[in-house]
Amino acid sequence: MRRTPLYEAHVRLGARMVDFGGWSMPVSYPTGILEEHRATRTAVGMFDVCHMGEVHFTGAGAAATVQRLVTNDVGRLENGRAFYTVACLPSGGIVDDLIVYRVDPEHYLAVVNASNIDKDVDWFQEHRGADCKIEDASARTGLIAFQGPAAQDALQPLASIPLDKLRSFSFATDVTVAGLPVWIARTGYTGEDGFELFCDAQDAARLWDRLVAAAGAAGGGPVGLGARDTLRLEARLALYGNDLDEETTPLEAGLGWVVKLDGDDFIGRDALRVQQSAGITRKLAGFVMTARGIARHGYAIYDADGVPSGTVTSGGPAPTLTQNVGMGYIPARLDVPGTKLSIDCRGKRVDAEVVRGPFYKRGKKT
Amino acid sequence: MSALYPDDLFYTKDHEWARIEDRAGTKVATIGVTRYAVEQLGDVTQVDLPKEGESVKQAEVFGSVESVKAVSDLFAPITGKVVKVNSPLADSPEYVNEDPYDEGWMIQVAVSNTKELDGLLDAEAYQAFIREQGE
Numbered sequence: 001m002r003r004t005p006l007y008e009a010h011v012r013l014g015a016r017m018v019d020f021g022g023w024s025m026p027v028s029y030p031t032g033i034l035e036e037h038r039a040t041r042t043a044v045g046m047f048d049v050c051h052m053g054e055v056h057f058t059g060a061g062a063a064a065t066v067q068r069l070v071t072n073d074v075g076r077l078e079n080g081r082a083f084y085t086v087a088c089l090p091s092g093g094i095v096d097d098l099i100v101y102r103v104d105p106e107h108y109l110a111v112v113n114a115s116n117i118d119k120d121v122d123w124f125q126e127h128r129g130a131d132c133k134i135e136d137a138s139a140r141t142g143l144i145a146f147q148g149p150a151a152q153d154a155l156q157p158l159a160s161i162p163l164d165k166l167r168s169f170s171f172a173t174d175v176t177v178a179g180l181p182v183w184i185a186r187t188g189y190t191g192e193d194g195f196e197l198f199c200d201a202q203d204a205a206r207l208w209d210r211l212v213a214a215a216g217a218a219g220g221g222p223v224g225l226g227a228r229d230t231l232r233l234e235a236r237l238a239l240y241g242n243d244l245d246e247e248t249t250p251l252e253a254g255l256g257w258v259v260k261l262d263g264d265d266f267i268g269r270d271a272l273r274v275q276q277s278a279g280i281t282r283k284l285a286g287f288v289m290t291a292r293g294i295a296r297h298g299y300a301i302y303d304a305d306g307v308p309s310g311t312v313t314s315g316g317p318a319p320t321l322t323q324n325v326g327m328g329y330i331p332a333r334l335d336v337p338g339t340k341l342s343i344d345c346r347g348k349r350v351d352a353e354v355v356r357g358p359f360y361k362r363g364k365k366t
Numbered sequence: 367m368s369a370l371y372p373d374d375l376f377y378t379k380d381h382e383w384a385r386i387e388d389r390a391g392t393k394v395a396t397i398g399v400t401r402y403a404v405e406q407l408g409d410v411t412q413v414d415l416p417k418e419g420e421s422v423k424q425a426e427v428f429g430s431v432e433s434v435k436a437v438s439d440l441f442a443p444i445t446g447k448v449v450k451v452n453s454p455l456a457d458s459p460e461y462v463n464e465d466p467y468d469e470g471w472m473i474q475v476a477v478s479n480t481k482e483l484d485g486l487l488d489a490e491a492y493q494a495f496i497r498e499q500g501e
Contacts, residue, residue, distance in 0.1 A: 016408075027408075032463075033434045034409040226408060226435055294412055294432045317411045317434055346430070346437065 004050035005142055005204040013212075013222060021115040023051045026224040033226035037319045040190055040231055041362075044148035044220035046211050047228055049196070050204055053117035054141040055124060057108040061131030066108045068127055070100060071250055071272070073263040077102040082169045082187060085258045086250045087123065088268030092275060093246040094253070096120050097238065099187055101171055111143070113240045127267060142204030146211060147194030147231075149362070154218035155195060158210060159184065163195070178210035189228070191235025192362055233325065234318045234360035236286055242297055243284060243313040243327055251275055252329065253284045283335040284313065286355050288325050293343065293350030295326035300344040301352075303334055312343060318359050325359045326352070370401050372467055376483055377492035378425075380441040381406075383467065384486065386477070393477040395444050399431065401466055402496045407433040410462040413455045415440075415472055420448050422475060424482050429472065431462065444482050446475035 001024040010017060015026035026048065028036060039045050057066050067074040072085035082101040086094050096116045101109040112120045121136045128134055146155055152163050160176040161184075171185035183198040199207050215221050223231075229239070238244050238253060250259050251272055261273050289295060295315030303309045315326030326343070334341070339354040375383040381403035384395040404410070412432035422428040422442035429440040452471050455461060462470040477483075487495060 027435070032409050230434060292412070294437065296437060317432075319434070 002051070004048055005201045006048045006050060006144075006208050009205055009208050009212075010048065010222075015222075015224060018225070020051075020225060023114060025051065026222070028224040028226045029222050031221065033224070033230065034319050036221070036223040036227035037230050039220040040148045040192060040223055040227065041320050041360075042148070042219070043150045044146060044154050044194075044215045044218050045190070045223035045227070045231075046208075046215050046221070047145040047147065047223050048208070049143045049145050050141075050201065051114035052143055053110075053112040053114060053120065053136065053138040054143070054198065055110045055112060055117075055121060056133075056135045056137055057110065057124075058133045058135070059106055059131045061129045062106050062108050062133075065124075065127070065129045065132040065134075066100060066110070067264050068129060068266055069124060070098070071259040071266055071268065072100070073260040074100070074102075074108075075264065077108075079104050080170055080172060082171055082185060083258070084169075086244070086255060087120070088250065088266070088272070089246060090268055090271060091246075092249040092251070092268045092271035094240070094244045094248055094250060095123055095246065097240050097244055097255075101185065103173060115241060140201050142199045142201045142207070143196060144199070144204065144208060144211060145188050145190075145194060145196045146215070147188045147190040147192045148220055149193060150218040150220065151192070151194040154214045154220070155211075158214060166195075168193075178207060180207050182207070189237055190231040191237065191358065191360055192231075229314075230316060230319055233314055233316060233327075234320055234358070236327065236358040238284070238327075239314060248284070248329065249275060251280050252282055280332050282310070282329045283332045284327055285330045285335040286325065286327050286357070286359065287341055287343075287352040288323050288355055288359070289343070289350060289352050291351040293345040293348065294324045295328075295343045295345065295350075295352065299346075301328050301330055302342045302344065302349065303330075304340040304342075306342075306349075309334060309341065315343075320360050323359070330354075369467075371489045371493055373489045375467070375489065376443060376486035377489065377495075378441060378443045378486060379495060380425075380439075381496075382441060382443050384443040384483075385467075386480075386483065393480055394449065395446065395475045395477050396471050397428075397443060397473050397475060398466055398471040399440065399462065400492070403438075404463050404466050404470075407431065407436075407438060407463075409434050410459045413459050413462060413472065415451050415455070416448050418448050418451055422446065422448060422473070424485070431459075440472070442475070443486055444475060445478045447478075448473050449476050450474040
């Protein structure tokens with residue numbers, strides 16, 4: 001099994017390690033998933049995301065190649081800014097969801113899902129235009145997420161730049177944290193404010209230890225994949241492989257906001273235009289359980305008349321809300337808040353109701 | 367703090383335990399899951415149990431326990447009629463994590479056939495079994 005540079009640190013912290021797509025990753029630390037979840041919502045949680053992929057596009061043709069590959073409008077990115085987007089097949093099916101960072105007009109960084117690195121890099125290379133070099137820097141790059149309402153205050157004493165100047169989806173490259181050179185981005189996957197720190201893989205363990213101390217002083221600490229999943233589910237952030245795949249399009253997945261059908265051409269645009277004008281027939285809906293039961297990935301969804309209406313793509317407890325929630329693709333006509341559904345929870349039909357928007361939304365900063 | 371695997375309990379290879387008491391001539395088994403099960407499950411968020419008066423059968427599913435990550439079946443260590451259910455678990459499933467042998471008990475069963483106890487493990491055999499699992 002593959003290990004991140006933080007493997008020894010996790011073992012030392014007493015983490016329960018599991019196989020996550022071929023990587024040995026911490027699912028939780030001795031504090032437990034619920035406490036890790038709570039700490040991220042109330043203070044700060046930190047995450048080993050070194051397994052994720054970092055792919056650099058450089059050269060005079062970098063922007064054109066990236067634009068060909070992603071649905072969002074690369075032309076509107078400024079230096080030091082990033083956006084969330086997806087890469088599509090010609091069919092409009094999703095190859096991966098990713099964040100694209102513009103370092104300068106001839107240098108873009110794409111951060112992709114760990115399980116898709118090889119597939120993505122092959123896909124990117126296959127569609128590489130002129131004057132563009134593509135480098136998979138995943139193995140030499142460490143990535144640590146530092147998330148939560150206390151993230152800025154806890155991180156500031158270690159950082160060489162004023163963090164309050166860094167807006168959401170901005171990043172800075174010429175920075176040190178705890179004396180180590182990093183790129184720092186105000187991005188994340190928890191529904192909280194927070195940062196992601198890119199570093200040399202060789203520095204990752206030292207950076208992690210300093211961040212653990214800073215997080216601990218702020219009432220937080222390391223968080224495993226278990227709470228990472230409950231946090232992203234509460235914030236209704238899609239997970240590739242569960243909620244997104246090559247059979248689903250960004251329009252169906254509710255990601256129309258990252259698809260610029262009127263901008264420059266990209267792979268999949270024609271198919272998505274056709275789908276858009278024909279009308280979206282199924283949607284990735286969010287639901288809350290209104291009776292006692294927990295929906296899990298793969299459970300069947302029924303409409304109020306008992307007609308099979310889809311499958312749960314993600315589901316589980318939403319600890320902050322003390323509710324059980326989920327997502328799944330259902331006929332678009334049912335994706336209306338208040339629509340009654342039922343979920344087959346291991347042979348028992350449990351009532352659920354469609355809701356709009358994130359299950360959990362953080363309060364505005366005061 | 368209670369023992370990790372108390373000596374006075376019977377255990378199953380599915381990580382349930384049973385404590386046998388004599389109540390006015392009837393053997394009553396109190397049933398729950400082991401410390402090892404709890405560690406594997408992580409935070410328990412829901413416990414689904416049979417109702418009083420229902421019957422459970424040895425080695426068959428009598429309920430389920432939902433943790434944050436997954437759902438797992440509960441297997442009855444012994445056959446019998448359910449005489450009591452730990453109803454506070456409905457609102458406080460965390461008792462299972464905090465105190466699996468006491469406050470986290472799940473059901474009590476009037477034992478139909480005490481011979482079934484012969485098929486269960488004692489604390490020592492159970493610990494040997496989970497050590498094997500870990501390897």
